[in-house]
Amino acid sequence: MTDTLPPLAAASRTVDPATYDCILLAGFGGPEGQDDVIPYLRNVTRGRGVPDERLEEVAHHYRHFGGISPINQQNRDLKAALEAEIEKRGLGLPIYWGNRFWEPYFTDALKELHADGHRRVLVLVTTAFSSYSGCRAYREDLATALEEAGLTGELVLDKVRQYFDHPGFVEPNVDAVRGGLRELAERGDGASAHVMFATHSIPSSAADVSGPREALPDGTPVPTGGGEEWHEGGGWYVAQQRAVAALIMDRVSDEFPDVPWSLVFQSRSGDPRVPWLEPDINLAIEALPESTTGLVISPVGFVSDHMEVAWDLDNEALETCEERGLSAVRVPTVGVDPAFVAGLIDLVEERHVAGDGEAPRDRVALTSLGPWQDVCPTDCCLGRAAKPTIASAE
Numbered sequence: 157m158t159d160t161l162p163p164l165a166a167a168s169r170t171v172d173p174a175t176y177d178c179i180l181l182a183g184f185g186g187p188e189g190q191d192d193v194i195p196y197l198r199n200v201t202r203g204r205g206v207p208d209e210r211l212e213e214v215a216h217h218y219r220h221f222g223g224i225s226p227i228n229q230q231n232r233d234l235k236a237a238l239e240a241e242i243e244k245r246g247l248g249l250p251i252y253w254g255n256r257f258w259e260p261y262f263t264d265a266l267k268e269l270h271a272d273g274h275r276r277v278l279v280l281v282t283t284a285f286s287s288y289s290g291c292r293a294y295r296e297d298l299a300t301a302l303e304e305a306g307l308t309g310e311l312v313l314d315k316v317r318q319y320f321d322h323p324g325f326v327e328p329n330v331d332a333v334r335g336g337l338r339e340l341a342e343r344g345d346g347a348s349a350h351v352m353f354a355t356h357s358i359p360s361s362a363a364d365v366s367g368p369r370e371a372l373p374d375g376t377p378v379p380t381g382g383g384e385e386w387h388e389g390g391g392w393y394v395a396q397q398r399a400v401a402a403l404i405m406d407r408v409s410d411e412f413p414d415v416p417w418s419l420v421f422q423s424r425s426g427d428p429r430v431p432w433l434e435p436d437i438n439l440a441i442e443a444l445p446e447s448t449t450g451l452v453i454s455p456v457g458f459v460s461d462h463m464e465v466a467w468d469l470d471n472e473a474l475e476t477c478e479e480r481g482l483s484a485v486r487v488p489t490v491g492v493d494p495a496f497v498a499g500l501i502d503l504v505e506e507r508h509v510a511g512d513g514e515a516p517r518d519r520v521a522l523t524s525l526g527p528w529q530d531v532c533p534t535d536c537c538l539g540r541a542a543k544p545t546i547a548s549a550e
Contacts, residue, residue, distance in 0.1 A: 166368055169529035169549060171314070173509045173516040177274035178250045179242075180265060180313070181235050182281045182294055185255030186218075186225025186463065192258070193218045196225075199257040214425070217467040227462035228258070230491065231282065234460070237492045238280075241501045249508065250274075254301075256294065262301035270307055278507055279315040279546070280500055282459050284325050286318050286367045286528070287358055287393040292537040295545035302546075315547040316503040317530050320396045321403070321523040324499010325490060329400070329456055330407040332487035336452035337412045345450035345483035350416050352437060353401040354469060355457025357421035358393065360431040362539070367392025369535045390433055392525075394419070399523040400456060422473070423464045437469070438476045451477060451484040458489050459496075465489060 187196040196218075197211040218225060235253050242249055250272075254265030269277065279298065283290035295315065302308045319325050333351060340346035367373075373395030398419055405417050420437040435443070441451065453473060455465050469486050477484035490496035505517035507530070521527040531549040534542065 166525075166529035167519075167521075167527055169531050169533075170519070171507075171530045173507055174276065174314070175510060176249065176276045176278040176314075176504075176508045178252060178269055178272075178277055179238070179504060180269065180277050180279045181231060181238065181251055181253045182262070182279050182298070183231045183253065183255045184227060184282065184462075185258030185261075186227040187258060188224055188228055190219060190223030193223050196258050217463060220471075221463075221466065225463050226466060227460065228255075230460040230462060231255075233492050234282070234497070237494075237497045238500060241497050245501065245505075247501070247504070247508070247510070249278075249504070256297050262298055263305045266301055266305045266307055266311060270305070270311060275310070276312045277314070278504060279313055280504070281315060284318060284320040284459060285355075285393055285396050285457065286320075286537060288362050288366065288537045288539045289356075289358060290393075291318060292532070292539060292545060295532070295547055296539075296543045298546045299544040313546040314507065314530075316500075316507060317519075318396075318528040319499065319503055320400055320528070321521045321526040322499050322503065323520060323522060324496050324502060325459075326400060326403060326407075326522050327495050328490045328493040329454065330404050331493075332489075333404050333452060333454050334408045334411065336454070336485040336487040337408065337415065339485045340450035340452065340483060343450070343483055346412075348447050348449040349412070349452060350418070350444060350448050350450070351405065351452045351454060352418055352420045352440060353397065353404075353454050353456045354420050354422050354437050354473070355397050355455075356464060357424040357433045357436070359426070360390070360433060362537075363390040363393045363433055365391060366537050367395075368529070368533050369538075370533075394433065396523075396525060397457060399525055401454075403523055404454070404456070422468045437473050441473065441476045441480060441482070444480075444482070448482065451482055453484060453486045455486070455489050460489050460491050 187193045193215045194211055197214060231253060235251055239251055252265045252269045254260050254262040281294050298313055337349055340349050373392055401419055420435055420440045421433045422437045424432040453469055455469060458465055474484055502517055506519050509516055519527040531547050534548055
């Protein structure tokens, strides 16, 4: 990883601070009862031709928890924590909440905030890293929701930057990994510990085009003329997560020096013939050296303990550890950690000024990759076809 930012770096794509009327907390959404599970999964897979029989293979994860995904309650808790932080700072910004795939939907949230008289909206997305599914898809769906609500031209929707290396996201993850290593030590299993940073696997083709296209993650300009041969390694999605993982391990090295670590992937889906990011966490656990005495699993790719954490890690990955006879600790996501909540409002204060002459908060980043962009180039994290988005710049 280069110590300097690449040409036309994301850090240069800033916009002038403005006065916003409200905040929209943008979530993924999840079912809240057994009858919701299949309709929810149909929403998630719409347009892909996935039959209900295939959806039932995933549905049992939700049915194990009564058909209730924890993600909606986690977003309710996050909204309440953000509201308390806003009140403490005297910002006077109301928060609305909308989801991509379940109630409350983006369209309903936009109609509600518009009816309440708001016209300029700052969007907080519940994902920290750059990818199609973690950033662009939200921006596309918000643009679609504006049109469906009949509010195109009536509302301005801006989005805070990706916050993978903001202190509010990094520091709680540092504390969590340190706590996990301490727990292993207290059990007597920390002599030869390993840390796995788990994140959602995505198709390799999507990973390779994650982030801005003007340079590769190592700073090398992207060749013109196209072709698939120009890059391997997961694009900015993987580069950002490796950078954060390395930073976390550096922070805990004062107490736990020379602990090996790896970035692993989970929750892949779709056609098994299509390459996705690897290694899968379960295969990575099985491949650990016999000398490994303990494992810390950090779900660094997620901001809350939702279904991919509750099932794929707490059920499947910990079961793999048990089968191997390996002592393991799954540490928490940032959730509603006070530092994370405060960090999200710090991001708001980078963009929001209450009146003339007020200075915005400084843009802070803990890796050489950031601070990340306020607006995205039109080819950033490009999916199958270009669609209208919010927060884009030519």
